[in-house]
Amino acid sequence: xxxxxxxxxxxxxxxxxxxxxxxxxxxxxxxxxxxxxxxxxxxxxxxxxxxxxxxxxxxxxxxxxxxxxxxxxxxxxxxxxxxxxxxxxxxxxxxxxxxxxxxxxxxxxxxxxxxxxxxxxxxxxxxxxxxxxxxxxxxxxxxxxxxxxxxxxxxxxxxxxxxxxxxxxxxxxxxxxxxxxxxxxxxxxxxxxxxxxxxxxxxxxxxxxxxxxxxxxxxxxxxxxxx
Numbered sequence: 001x002x003x004x005x006x007x008x009x010x011x012x013x014x015x016x017x018x019x020x021x022x023x024x025x026x027x028x029x030x031x032x033x034x035x036x037x038x039x040x041x042x043x044x045x046x047x048x049x050x051x052x053x054x055x056x057x058x059x060x061x062x063x064x065x066x067x068x069x070x071x072x073x074x075x076x077x078x079x080x081x082x083x084x085x086x087x088x089x090x091x092x093x094x095x096x097x098x099x100x101x102x103x104x105x106x107x108x109x110x111x112x113x114x115x116x117x118x119x120x121x122x123x124x125x126x127x128x129x130x131x132x133x134x135x136x137x138x139x140x141x142x143x144x145x146x147x148x149x150x151x152x153x154x155x156x157x158x159x160x161x162x163x164x165x166x167x168x169x170x171x172x173x174x175x176x177x178x179x180x181x182x183x184x185x186x187x188x189x190x191x192x193x194x195x196x197x198x199x200x201x202x203x204x205x206x207x208x209x210x211x212x213x214x215x216x217x218x219x220x221x222x223x224x225x226x227x
Contacts, residue, residue: 024189024209040097105214122153165196
């Protein structure tokens with residue numbers, strides 16, 4: 001009579017889905033108002049970095065990122081929170097400069113994963129309509145940031161009405177892909193996003209956004225036997 005395997009001897013379910021965050025994993029982006037102004041070639045005006053303005057910007061960004069306000073209104077309201085320090089046109093300029101470029105060499109690594117055809121792939125990103133549009137082909141032209149378009153199921157916060165680390169964000173991805181728990185390998189640069197995914201049983205890997213990420217992604221995929 002064969003022995004029943006112990007828990008330590010039992011294997012975890014095989015990974016069926018690799019889910020990527022975009023910003024901080026595949027694409028670089030600004031993280032402070034100061035960085036955004038510098039990227040847009042605009043001055044950091046006195047008072048723009050106050051705690052009060054930062055809190056207001058964060059709340060407006062959450063509304064925009066979850067699709068609750070439209071693009072022109074976002075620029076107008078964000079301009080108003082600065083007390084006129086920045087015009088709506090300048091806010092739009094900063095917002096456009098906020099995203100990009102891709103991290104070097106992430107494209108070939110992701111292409112290897114896709115070509116291996118061992119798992120399905122996807123994206124779960126906190127983003128917004130104007131940034132999302134730069135990840136998709138437009139009028140027959142390739143996207144500005146091509147690597148995300150290599151991946152399969154692509155979910156964005158402004159489309160589903162929730163953002164990481166809200167639990168419903170991860171539930172939406174599970175419903176869309178028919179995968180759950182440790183079947184999903186999730187790569188993100190924010191510990192709070194990974195903690196929420198881990199609470200659902202996802203297999204999580206932290207990517208350090210301050211370093212080039214291609215080598216980190218490659219190491220993760222090799223460690224899990226996916227490339």
